[in-house]
Amino acid sequence: MSKLLVSPSPHIHASVSTKSLMRDVVLALLPAAIVSVVFYGIGELVVLGTSIASCLVLEYLITKYMLKKDCTVGDWSAVVTGLLLALNLPSSTPWWVVFIGAVVAIGVAKMTFGGLGQNVFNPALVGRVFLLVSFPTYMTDWKIPGGLFGADAVSGATPLGAIKEGLLGGAQLSDLTAQYNWSDMIFANIGGSAGEISALALLLGFGYLLLRKVVRPYITLSIWATVALVSLIFSLAAPEQFTGPVFNLLTGGMILGSCFMATDYVTSPMSIKGGIIFGIGIGFITMMIRYFGSYPEGMSFAILIMNATVPLLNNWFHQKKYGRA
Amino acid sequence: MSRRTFSIGGVHPADNKISRECKIEVLPIPETVYIHLGQHIGAPAKPIVAVGDKVKVGQPVAEPGGFVSAFIHSSVSGTVKSIAPRKDLAGNPQMCIEIAAQGDEWMEGIDTTDTLITDFPDDAKSCLDKIKAAGIVGLGGATFPTHVKLTPPPGKKCDMLIINGCECEPYLTSDFRTLLEKGEQVAIGTAIIKNILGVDKATIAIEDNKPEAIKHMNEVLANLRKLSSKYAGISVLSLMKKYPEGGEKQLIDAVMHRQVASGGLPIDVGAVVQNVATALAVYDAVQKNKPIVENSVTVTGECFPKQANLLVRVGTPLKYIIDYLGGMPADAVKVISGGPMMGKAIANLDAATLKGTSALLFLTAKQTARGKEGNCIRCGKCAEACPMGLEPFLLNRLSRAGGMLDELEKNAVQDCIECGCCLYSCPANIPLLDVIRQSKAQVMGVIKARAAAKK
Numbered sequence: 001m002s003k004l005l006v007s008p009s010p011h012i013h014a015s016v017s018t019k020s021l022m023r024d025v026v027l028a029l030l031p032a033a034i035v036s037v038v039f040y041g042i043g044e045l046v047v048l049g050t051s052i053a054s055c056l057v058l059e060y061l062i063t064k065y066m067l068k069k070d071c072t073v074g075d076w077s078a079v080v081t082g083l084l085l086a087l088n089l090p091s092s093t094p095w096w097v098v099f100i101g102a103v104v105a106i107g108v109a110k111m112t113f114g115g116l117g118q119n120v121f122n123p124a125l126v127g128r129v130f131l132l133v134s135f136p137t138y139m140t141d142w143k144i145p146g147g148l149f150g151a152d153a154v155s156g157a158t159p160l161g162a163i164k165e166g167l168l169g170g171a172q173l174s175d176l177t178a179q180y181n182w183s184d185m186i187f188a189n190i191g192g193s194a195g196e197i198s199a200l201a202l203l204l205g206f207g208y209l210l211l212r213k214v215v216r217p218y219i220t221l222s223i224w225a226t227v228a229l230v231s232l233i234f235s236l237a238a239p240e241q242f243t244g245p246v247f248n249l250l251t252g253g254m255i256l257g258s259c260f261m262a263t264d265y266v267t268s269p270m271s272i273k274g275g276i277i278f279g280i281g282i283g284f285i286t287m288m289i290r291y292f293g294s295y296p297e298g299m300s301f302a303i304l305i306m307n308a309t310v311p312l313l314n315n316w317f318h319q320k321k322y323g324r325a
Numbered sequence: 326m327s328r329r330t331f332s333i334g335g336v337h338p339a340d341n342k343i344s345r346e347c348k349i350e351v352l353p354i355p356e357t358v359y360i361h362l363g364q365h366i367g368a369p370a371k372p373i374v375a376v377g378d379k380v381k382v383g384q385p386v387a388e389p390g391g392f393v394s395a396f397i398h399s400s401v402s403g404t405v406k407s408i409a410p411r412k413d414l415a416g417n418p419q420m421c422i423e424i425a426a427q428g429d430e431w432m433e434g435i436d437t438t439d440t441l442i443t444d445f446p447d448d449a450k451s452c453l454d455k456i457k458a459a460g461i462v463g464l465g466g467a468t469f470p471t472h473v474k475l476t477p478p479p480g481k482k483c484d485m486l487i488i489n490g491c492e493c494e495p496y497l498t499s500d501f502r503t504l505l506e507k508g509e510q511v512a513i514g515t516a517i518i519k520n521i522l523g524v525d526k527a528t529i530a531i532e533d534n535k536p537e538a539i540k541h542m543n544e545v546l547a548n549l550r551k552l553s554s555k556y557a558g559i560s561v562l563s564l565m566k567k568y569p570e571g572g573e574k575q576l577i578d579a580v581m582h583r584q585v586a587s588g589g590l591p592i593d594v595g596a597v598v599q600n601v602a603t604a605l606a607v608y609d610a611v612q613k614n615k616p617i618v619e620n621s622v623t624v625t626g627e628c629f630p631k632q633a634n635l636l637v638r639v640g641t642p643l644k645y646i647i648d649y650l651g652g653m654p655a656d657a658v659k660v661i662s663g664g665p666m667m668g669k670a671i672a673n674l675d676a677a678t679l680k681g682t683s684a685l686l687f688l689t690a691k692q693t694a695r696g697k698e699g700n701c702i703r704c705g706k707c708a709e710a711c712p713m714g715l716e717p718f719l720l721n722r723l724s725r726a727g728g729m730l731d732e733l734e735k736n737a738v739q740d741c742i743e744c745g746c747c748l749y750s751c752p753a754n755i756p757l758l759d760v761i762r763q764s765k766a767q768v769m770g771v772i773k774a775r776a777a778a779k780k
Contacts, residue, residue, distance in 0.1 A: 005659040006415075006670040008759050010745030011686075011693045012338060012495070016706070018699050018752045075699065117700035117753070270705040270716065321714035321737055322333050322574060323584040 022076035028205030040091035052082035054102035084124035226283025274313035358640030367393030396460035459610030465600030484595030491571035494664025514604035626687030717747035
């Protein structure tokens with residue numbers, strides 16, 4: 001009787017925790033990871049394994065020996081970063097390049113800012129862009145899926161890359177897009193980084209996150225709407241020069257980026273209004289890079305650029321308060 | 326299922342109303358009661374009895390100590406043993422009247438029968454006087470003196486009376502049982518309050534996890550309407566279960582689609598909210614001349630040997646209630662007065678119940694554990710959950726930075742209703758409400774000082 005616990009309300013807590021949220025994201029990415037291993041084979045398994053293991057070990061070593069704080073590996077966030085980084089790389093990426101990507105993602109983009117929740121930029125994307133700029137040959141060596149059980153994969157360009165190159169070479173857009181149809185894109189039949197190749201598996205995972213209320217849909221929807229609108233306007237104005245909405249929504253890092261990278265809690269705005277502006281920015285910048293930039297794909301850059309605006313968006317947009325104008 | 330609810334935030338904790346089937350049972354009178362002089366918001370009452378006096382049940386033992394204050398009555402018949410400080414639920418000394426019980430002799434004029442009296446006086450003044458004399462305070466938790474609330478300041482008009490039957494806190498079932506077992510009395514009490522306020526409309530708001538209560542109250546009202554036109558304009562409204570629906574501001578939003586401005590009162594938007602238990606107390610006071618000497622208390626918790634809804638005399642020692650039901654469970658580490666979201670952890674089981682004690686909840690270490698605090702992952706779940714539309718993550722950051730009272734006020738920390746939704750939903754176990762509560766108190770101090778300086 002003498003030992004009653006006295007502490008302030010509330011006395012109960014929802015079952016949700018950082019760990020459970022991160023674990024849900026990992027679960028949601030599993031279908032895409034499995035599909036990419038099935039289609040790309042052992043090489044993809046090496047990329048996934050190296051990336052996740054490096055991220056975990058690096059976070060453990062940095063928290064324990066450099067920051068001398070409690071180890072945070074148990075919260076699963078390093079697994080998410082590792083998984084996302086791997087899904088952003090070609091399956092042929094050598095293990096040491098993947099490791100360098102992990103060093104940049106965890107060591108530079110995450111831990112230097114103070115660890116989970118403190119980083120301004122999405123760690124996996126910082127890792128990917130660092131590799132893209134530093135090792136362009138490895139990073140654009142896309143394989144057409146051959147598969148774990150099928151024929152050997154052959155090198156090839158991504159649809160976005162092929163079209164950009166073709167257009168620069170004076171080819172007709174209609175000829176270039178004729179080789180891709182939407183069912184190939186949805187069912188993992190086009191070249192790209194592991195996580196790009198199957199829209200369906202990614203959307204399945206995203207649906208799970210929505211169902212579990214881990215993420216809210218407005219950032220993703222606002223990206224899609226912007227991409228659809230911009231590409232519709234451009235493709236109607238100059239159909240021989242600009243690709244249309246379906247192609248742009250299903251190629252490149254669009255699905256992975258809009259569903260899993262742009263919705264990262266830490267690096268996206270807190271308010272709904274802020275999130276919608278954030279999504280419009282990502283969609284618009286992506287399309288500008290795709291149409292006019294020197295890189296075929298602009299999703300990573302667009303998300304990173306908009307990550308930088310998040311503190312401002314959080315400052316400008318607040319949610320509606322009760323009983324206040 | 327009802328779609329109607331308040332418009333901002335809210336959470337859905339499991340309702341765990343495991344005592345919902347337990348009928349209200351009369352607890353035997355304890356040997357001694359300890360009646361607190363400060364059982365309401367406002368000035369403590371002043372004792373009007375002396376040590377050695379003989380008192381009867383329902384006899385006033387203390388009178389209001391100011392405008393916002395209330396009468397307090399003896400809940401037993403017997404002898405005043407002492408008037409001295411005694412430790413309350415939190416362990417702080419408070420003035421108490423100790424009365425040793427002998428027999429159960431009630432004051433003359435109090436009708437202790439069960440006869441239902443459906444006709445009530447039209448004269449608002451006489452009803453209000455009876456409510457004041459009966460020491461009625463808001464029994465929904467705030468314990469604000471009811472006669473003050475029912476006297477709107479001049480120029481303010483009430484458009485709707487809302488009877489709060491939400492009982493949105495998990496575990497609590499005393500209002501639910503009251504609606505089921507004393508629905509007629511609650512309905513008559515509602516009509517009396519409605520008449521005092523002179524409003525045309527009254528709504529009894531009940532969450533849709535209590536369908537039996539909704540059905541029962543509709544039947545009760547249909548029968549009463551056949552008897553008298555005084556029962557016209559009272560309706561039952563089913564609301565979607567969501568915490569904190571029973572919060573006054575949230576309830577007004579859900580029922581009337583109006584929001585009380587920051588710093589304003591419900592009457593500013595034409596609303597008066599009273600709890601189900603208060604409506605019952607009003608019936609007892611006006612129709613039966615019976616002051617508040619007892620109230621229903623839910624005693625519950627998965628670890629507790631016996632679930633119960635008890636009719637308890639005011640001032641009953643908690644230990645007496647616990648022993649009556651089988652004693653303190655070995656694995657209970659926390660006893661809460663009220664619900665798990667807003668109730669207060671009890672430090673002292675020797676303390677006695679108050680008019681406003683609605684529940685004793687026993688939780689195990691596992692049930693009440695708070696996880697280790699981690700970094701904010703900016704998920705925004707706290708802001709999504711806040712029914713006042715605040716941004717707890719931001720208030721937490723500003724509070725911890727120190728010296729940011731201006732910024733905290735700008736971000737409306739003073740609007741916090743301390744419902745606990747933010748801390749409940751934080752995946753990183755950040756003690757948001759603990760921190761915000763402190764800043765709120767500081768900012769309220771600044772606001773009060775500023776208002777005082779203006780005068």
